[in-house]
Amino acid sequence: MRFAGGIKQDGVETLLSFEISAREEALLLEVLRMYPVLEDSHHRIRREGGEAGSDEQRVLEEAMAQLRESHQQKLEELLGAPERIFKDGAGRRRMVLTGQQLEWLLQVLNDIRVGSWVRLGCPDPEQTRDVKAGDANARDVAAMHISGGFQAVLLEAVQ
Amino acid sequence: MRMTQVSAPVTTPDTEKEQKPDAKEGLDRGYLVICWNDPVNFMDYVTHVFQVVFGWPRARAERHMLQVHQTGKSLLVRETFEKAEHYVHQLQGYSLHATMEREE
Numbered sequence: 001m002r003f004a005g006g007i008k009q010d011g012v013e014t015l016l017s018f019e020i021s022a023r024e025e026a027l028l029l030e031v032l033r034m035y036p037v038l039e040d041s042h043h044r045i046r047r048e049g050g051e052a053g054s055d056e057q058r059v060l061e062e063a064m065a066q067l068r069e070s071h072q073q074k075l076e077e078l079l080g081a082p083e084r085i086f087k088d089g090a091g092r093r094r095m096v097l098t099g100q101q102l103e104w105l106l107q108v109l110n111d112i113r114v115g116s117w118v119r120l121g122c123p124d125p126e127q128t129r130d131v132k133a134g135d136a137n138a139r140d141v142a143a144m145h146i147s148g149g150f151q152a153v154l155l156e157a158v159q
Numbered sequence: 160m161r162m163t164q165v166s167a168p169v170t171t172p173d174t175e176k177e178q179k180p181d182a183k184e185g186l187d188r189g190y191l192v193i194c195w196n197d198p199v200n201f202m203d204y205v206t207h208v209f210q211v212v213f214g215w216p217r218a219r220a221e222r223h224m225l226q227v228h229q230t231g232k233s234l235l236v237r238e239t240f241e242k243a244e245h246y247v248h249q250l251q252g253y254s255l256h257a258t259m260e261r262e263e
Contacts, residue, residue: 045244045253047258054242057258063248083189103211110204114254117199124198132224148201155203 001028001150003157005008015158016102018095025085025093030147032075035108036117038066071108074101099158106154109147116144189262190243192235196227197256207251209235212246238263 001024007015020028043064045056078084078101089095097105119140120128125148131141194205202224209220213235226233235257236246243259250257 040255045259047193047245047260059244060248061253064251067252106204106207110200110254114197114199120198122199144199151201151204155201155207158207159203 001153002096003153004092004094006157014098015095018097018100018153018157019092020085020094020095025095027146028150031081031112031143032079032108033151034112034143035071035075036111037143038111039115040064040116040119042115046068070106071111075103075108097157102154102157107155109151112147113144113151116140116147120144121125171229178199186239188237188239188240189263190202191260192238192243192246193258193260194223194233194250195256196231197257200255201216202228204253205255208250208255212249212253 001018001020004014004017005017007017014091040061043060045054045060085093085095101134117123117140120137125144128141128144135141194209205224205227206217206220209215209223210217213220215223223233223235235245238246247257247259
């Protein structure tokens with residue numbers, strides 16, 4: 001997948017276009033179906049302290065649960081929309097995102113990346129690159145790196 | 160944080176200038192929003208999140224990102240309880256390791 005440029009509507013750049021192969025699309029959808037990965041216990045309002053039952057902590061967890069629900073709904077819409085990818089005049093496969101879609105996709109991909117990393121025991125990500133397909137943690141390693149790869153392309157678009 | 164080199168110069172974030180108490184509000188701005196380093200979030204991603212959440216220009220967002228990367232944490236804003244809580248929720252929505260601490 002690669003960023004193919006912004007699309008202007010009424011002179012304002014409002015859409016972001018990406019070239020994406022059929023294999024990349026399948027990979028993206030596969031990794032997105034893993035969402036959510038990050039567990040509630042990961043979100044802490046304070047660095048230290050045992051305020052697990054505090055109001056602040058509860059409000060944070062409720063906010064994260066609402067966000068997760070909203071993301072899941074948007075994901076279902078995305079996954080159920082066959083028109084999300086189309087062929088342009090030159091026959092290239094394109095995916096077009098609004099700025100808002102890109103933002104929540106970044107959040108979803110990072111949940112998968114960070115959540116997979118947590119499940120792996122928070123290793124140095126570079127130390128996980130030699131994992132073998134049959135390894136018990138291969139799925140988490142793959143999810144961490146694949147979601148990171150898609151994130152990098154999306155970030156290129158916003159820069 | 161991971162990834163790529165960033166061309167912005169390394170400078171000390173201007174947190175003092177940003178966080179003078181707001182006399183008009185008359186509110187306690189003694190809550191600190193701090194972002195902590197981790198090895199998994201991309202540097203460009205953290206910069207982007209700071210830009211989106213705080214509306215900062217890229218150079219300022221990069222300064223804070225680099226401070227997180229190099230010193231382990233960055234004080235992002237000093238705010239009232241409600242605003243600090245709001246920012247932490249926003250940052251954690253992006254899966255950044257951000258917390259709200261009471262200023263000592």
